[in-house]
Amino acid sequence: MKAIVKIFAAAALIVVSTFAMAAEGPGAKATKANINLSTADFALEHYVAVTTAGESAGVEQLFAADFNQKIQTTNTLSNSRSEVVKSLKKQKGEKLNCRVSTAILEESADYMIAKVTLEFENFTKTDLVTLERVDNDWKVSKSINSYK
Numbered sequence: 001m002k003a004i005v006k007i008f009a010a011a012a013l014i015v016v017s018t019f020a021m022a023a024e025g026p027g028a029k030a031t032k033a034n035i036n037l038s039t040a041d042f043a044l045e046h047y048v049a050v051t052t053a054g055e056s057a058g059v060e061q062l063f064a065a066d067f068n069q070k071i072q073t074t075n076t077l078s079n080s081r082s083e084v085v086k087s088l089k090k091q092k093g094e095k096l097n098c099r100v101s102t103a104i105l106e107e108s109a110d111y112m113i114a115k116v117t118l119e120f121e122n123f124t125k126t127d128l129v130t131l132e133r134v135d136n137d138w139k140v141s142k143s144i145n146s147y148k
Contacts, residue, residue: 043138
């Protein structure tokens with residue numbers, strides 16, 4: 001009788017733990033990192049880390065809901081927030097082999113425009129980034145890229 005009780009208790013424990021893990025879903029253990037975006041400088045620094053150093057923590061937090069990216073080439077390309085976030089997550093841990101410089105072109109209490117220059121061996125990418133204060137955080141709201 002005691003053996004049957006132990007078997008049922010073990011089975012119940014397995015069923016409960018299985019449902020608990022299933023309810024969490026895949027990747028639920030990877031908690032979202034809360035990145036400090038309280039200043040425009042912190043947000044710009046994190047943007048550079050995400051786009052050049054493969055940082056993936058806080059990617060969703062970094063971009064404004066209406067973010068868009070334009071890439072100036074022979075044909076202008078446009079990417080939505082979800083496309084950019086998905087692409088950056090795929091680049092997790094990948095570091096670009098380039099020299100990075102940043103310059104703040106304009107800044108006020110609620111927005112900043114910065115120029116991020118990535119100098120590669122054979123070309124240069126210039127990224128004009130607009131950051132805006134959204135509630136208590138700073139978010140990247142627009143990015144315009146050009147290549148030379």
